[in-house]
Amino acid sequence: MHVIELAILGVLTDADLHGYELKKRLREVLGPLSSVSFGSLYPALARLERAGYVKAVEAETSPVTTMPMTGSLAGEAAAFRARRRASTTTRGPRGKKVYGITEDGRARLCELIADPADDDRAFNVKLAFCRVCPPEDRLALLQRRRRALADRLTETKSTRKVADRYRRALVEHDTEGIERDIAWLDRLLETEREEIQ
Amino acid sequence: MHVIELAILGVLTDADLHGYELKKRLREVLGPLSSVSFGSLYPALARLERAGYVKAVEAETSPVTTMPMTGSLAGEAAAFRARRRASTTTRGPRGKKVYGITEDGRARLCELIADPADDDRAFNVKLAFCRVCPPEDRLALLQRRRRALADRLTETKSTRKVADRYRRALVEHDTEGIERDIAWLDRLLETEREEIQ
DNA sequence: GCATCCATGTAACCAGTTACATGATTTG
């Protein structure tokens, strides 16, 4: 389902970036785990470009921001830096390629977030960028997640008890973790509902 | 690094099983997540058999237990059931193939647990079966894990603060989760050290 | 005797990785 593309579209919502810096930003946003490698990043960018979800913004041709308020000052600054660097140096065919998200890309991002197929990994990435999508999709995302965790909880609780010390510790810790996640989701859901009013 | 093989060797330590039931047991032990599919289970079993870590125990040829006390009564019972079923029915070339772990397999399991390359997924599986390996390896496993989590914590804390509401919630929740995991590990480590005395 | 589960296995695919090849820019 290409979580990586979701993530790329997400960070490009904050700022226009070239691949190398995009990788760093992805690390920050996704955490040290699930950081992508170049071997998957560049092909993903190429796919997204072919699909029309992102496009290379030439430094000279588009010095404009084209960004409806992102709320991220850091993002704007990074984009500015990227643009400035690209414009002050003359580059051959192997120069930096700064990408920006298109309107189709924005729509695609919301579509991906609304897609009900979300595993653990996907949920985190979706939540990280759900700001861009309509409130009802956001609510649906949180509710789907809550339901999935609740199901997981009942399943682990129905499993017959194990005698092994370490496995028991593991199961207990896991159960508590899921309960904690659900409580957290409930808090998020509440503030989300308040927001909608 | 084939976490799946580690898991297979682990559950075969409890009982001799055929592939189909092994999958079910794996689901129980590993939780609903990271449950393996037949498409990876059977090839993995074949690999392990070629390597001499498991071997097919023919129902007629080996009605003996060959298991040095596992401490798991449920495991023994399951193995007995598997053997009984296989012995009461005559089977063609497509009958059940009941696998058992070999001495090499046991050694391999400890080796895999001792291998310092453990990601999130691998750690859980290792801990689930660490009973079979010497106490110092167990201690090392827990300490490695603690160190890895501590590193992750400092890294996430060093990341500059994000303005976005959802991302902030995500980071905070994640941080607390890691701290909780570390506290849990500390408890495990303490009882482990007491045990060694 | 037909449906349904049990059981094994293969083939095609998938999302990602590491390792490699290439070269431009910056800095000491």
Place this chain on the structure above:
DNA sequence: CAAATCATGTAACTGGTTACATGGATGC
């Protein structure tokens, strides 16, 4: 000018997945 870092990309591999093919055993 050499070394480090920035930057892009490809190829081979990996550890899985789903879908498919096959058939025995059970239960109604």
